[in-house]
Amino acid sequence: xxxxxxxxxxxxxxxxxxxxxxxxxxxxxxxxxxxxxxxxxxxxxxxxxxxxxxxxxxxxxxxxxxxxxxxxxxxxxxxxxxxxxxxxxxxxxxxxxxxxxxxxxxxxxxxxxxxxxxxxxxxxxxxxxxxxxxxxxxxxxxxxxxxxxxxxxxxxxxxxxxxxxxxxxxxxxxxxxxxxxxxxxxxxxxxxxxxxxxxxxxxxxxxxxxxxxxxxxxxxxxxxxxxxxxxxxxxxxxxxxxxxxxxxxxxxxxxxxxxxxxxxxxxxxxxxxxxxxxxxxxxxxxxxxxxxxxxxxxxxxxxxxxxxxxxxxxxxxxxxxxxxxxxxxxxxxxxxxxxxxxxxxxxxxxxxxxxxxxxxxxxxxxxxxxxxxxxxxxxxxxxxxxxxxxxxxxxxxxxxxxxxxxxxxxxxxxxxxxxxxxxxxxxxxxxxxxxxxxxxxxxxxxxxxxxxxxxxxxxxxxxxxxxxxxxxxxxxxxxxxxxxxxxxxxxxxxxxxxxx
Numbered sequence: 001x002x003x004x005x006x007x008x009x010x011x012x013x014x015x016x017x018x019x020x021x022x023x024x025x026x027x028x029x030x031x032x033x034x035x036x037x038x039x040x041x042x043x044x045x046x047x048x049x050x051x052x053x054x055x056x057x058x059x060x061x062x063x064x065x066x067x068x069x070x071x072x073x074x075x076x077x078x079x080x081x082x083x084x085x086x087x088x089x090x091x092x093x094x095x096x097x098x099x100x101x102x103x104x105x106x107x108x109x110x111x112x113x114x115x116x117x118x119x120x121x122x123x124x125x126x127x128x129x130x131x132x133x134x135x136x137x138x139x140x141x142x143x144x145x146x147x148x149x150x151x152x153x154x155x156x157x158x159x160x161x162x163x164x165x166x167x168x169x170x171x172x173x174x175x176x177x178x179x180x181x182x183x184x185x186x187x188x189x190x191x192x193x194x195x196x197x198x199x200x201x202x203x204x205x206x207x208x209x210x211x212x213x214x215x216x217x218x219x220x221x222x223x224x225x226x227x228x229x230x231x232x233x234x235x236x237x238x239x240x241x242x243x244x245x246x247x248x249x250x251x252x253x254x255x256x257x258x259x260x261x262x263x264x265x266x267x268x269x270x271x272x273x274x275x276x277x278x279x280x281x282x283x284x285x286x287x288x289x290x291x292x293x294x295x296x297x298x299x300x301x302x303x304x305x306x307x308x309x310x311x312x313x314x315x316x317x318x319x320x321x322x323x324x325x326x327x328x329x330x331x332x333x334x335x336x337x338x339x340x341x342x343x344x345x346x347x348x349x350x351x352x353x354x355x356x357x358x359x360x361x362x363x364x365x366x367x368x369x370x371x372x373x374x375x376x377x378x379x380x381x382x383x384x385x386x387x388x389x390x391x392x393x394x395x396x397x398x399x400x401x402x403x404x405x406x407x408x409x410x411x412x413x414x415x416x417x418x419x420x421x422x423x424x425x426x427x428x429x430x431x432x433x434x435x436x437x438x439x440x441x442x443x444x445x446x447x448x449x450x451x452x453x454x455x456x457x458x459x460x461x462x463x464x465x466x467x468x469x470x471x472x473x474x475x476x477x478x479x480x481x482x483x484x485x486x487x488x489x490x491x492x493x494x495x496x497x498x499x500x
């Protein structure tokens with residue numbers, strides 16, 4: 001039986017920016033009814049390819065064919081009219097407008113008539129209902145949580161009458177139940193004969209939702225393979241040229257004394273007593289289902305939430321009564337999950353961002369002598385890909401932005417680093433670099449406490465794992481002895497665990 005022709009096809013597509021070849025002779029074919037992953041490290045050319053498909057950029061050479069006809073997009077509106085809808089990772093929503101106004105911005109007219117306010121609200125409710133969202137269409141977008149804004153962005157994209165949908169890191173800000181809702185929507189779109197291009201660094205998602213995988217490296221096509229005919233190791237090796245075992249550094253052979261110790265620590269958002277310890281040279285991971293108290297635990301230790309009872313010691317010094325700033329001065333570093341909103345000053349450059357913790361720790365109001373050289377050295381250690389420290393952090397990739405946040409605490413001399421989702425939204429190559437730096441940090445006689453939604457990441461990165469369930473630490477295991485099944489069993493509510 002002859003294979004069906006692709007609905008959309010790219011051949012020999014190339015794009016350069018000055019002397020930089022972002023894409024070279026790229027090939028891609030999307031078939032109706034299929035969810036097709038596009039994978040590669042940061043810099044592999046994924047974003048450039050998708051921006052060519054969506055009309056943001058124009059190719060230097062090569063062709064884009066839709067239903068066999070060659071396309072020439074001069075503007076994103078041309079791609080939209082042709083039936084290509086893109087949901088970008090960075091929000092295109094206007095925070096001062098309502099949900100309904102955002103969804104129908106530029107779509108106020110249809111079939112020669114202007115849509116009425118009542119019809120816009122009704123259709124907005126229908127679009128939101130498809131994503132299981134119960135949000136007032138008149139609510140201002142700026143008042144929504146990041147996760148709900150992401151879902152509204154997705155609703156805006158799927159509202160289009162398109163035949164090709166591009167999802168760029170759509171789950172980066174979503175909770176697990178929202179991810180399942182999104183997957184159900186994607187399956188419905190594919191079932192209706194749409195082409196779905198799906199970009200994500202989360203390999204578990206790729207294997208859960210995608211039919212085919214195209215791998216890119218250095219702006220070039222590597223290969224396309226059916227998901228059922230490959231595995232995680234093979235995909236990673238295709239992207240970075242090394243097997244998955246090499247992503248993680250060797251674990252610590254010996255550990256030093258206890259650096260951080262919490263004894264029956266209680267906070268307003270963490271009412272159950274929490275006890276843990278981290279030794280010098282150790283990376284400890286917190287595993288658990290979404291929203292089980294991981295963030296509350298980290299914020300309690302960091303000092304962003306006051307302790308109501310219990311003891312917290314850092315190298316035998318009690319710090320539970322100190323403010324977050326004073327804990328930072330004592331040697332606590334904090335890398336938040338949402339690096340753009342909570343971890344970086346996007347209007348500043350790399351050097352200024354790295355220096356903020358050191359300046360605050362010393363209570364200074366200006367540049368510290370020698371800081372420029374220290375910044376350059378830390379950038380070299382972390383392999384930050386940027387011309388120099390004067391590069392604005394907003395221009396960096398997600399992986400390099402995360403390295404800047406880590407560099408801040410290396411510069412400040414933190415003794416214990418608290419990391420929430422340290423590799424969220426970064427590619428496999430950048431993940432390996434971050435794993436290496438966390439292990440190097442611990443290897444200098446310091447400690448790391450890390451949370452992650454990715455159980456394989458916790459098992460590979462950490463020395464010891466704690467499982468949190470309903471705000472309580474319920475299990476502990478050495479990472480080299482841990483399995484995903486055992487961790488999940490401990491993380492599930494008791495009734496579900498027994499049923500499993």
